[in-house]
Amino acid sequence: DVKVTQSSRYLVKRTGEKVFLECVQDMDHENMFWYRQDPGLGLRLIYFSYDVKMKEKGDIPEGYSVSREKKERFSLILESASTNQTSMYLCATLQLQGMRGYTFGSGTRLTVV
């Protein structure tokens, strides 16, 4: 089975800090995604990447950036954390062939104080 690992389960950061959320997959999938999940809003796409060094903005990219230097790793960066970025962050991968659907990591619950 595909494994998607998010490095931290819980994080607490201070306002203004630069925050890195890491996601690593072990199955050579092309596409990787970062979503944030908030009650009543479902999952909203922040950024996605369909290849190394390639990135595309999702629906809510403001305040975020991403890095994909290697195929297996997709990092989400909060340049200057703010309290409205307190949320659950979910990483997902997709193998396009066969349209098997996403495989999700377990999520990182980030609290910005």
Place this chain on the structure above:
Amino acid sequence: AQSVTQLGSHVSVSEGALVLLRCNYSSSVPPYLFWYVQYPNQGLQLLLKYTTGATLVKGINGFEAEFKKSETSFHLTKPSAHMSDAAEYFCAVSPSGNTGKLIFGQGTTLQVKP
């Protein structure tokens, strides 16, 4: 633009009763449709998907969903609820042929009463 609407943010059923979670979508092209389940403190897990072919799709844990193009719906059902079905459920749509970007509904929390 594509969108997904899940009717009812909370659904409560008794153990053994029918589960019906509603999902309507809008898409300008034939869509791929998905249902995901999220148990507490976990990521999302694929329940079932519709891409092409048979419109009645069977998934894991006894769930199934029917794609109805005329109604733009993809409702999720299970004949008999089990306590372990208590979770949050997400419907999602992906326009066919794109990079795999999914658009999610708001989610429905299923409560199962003994």
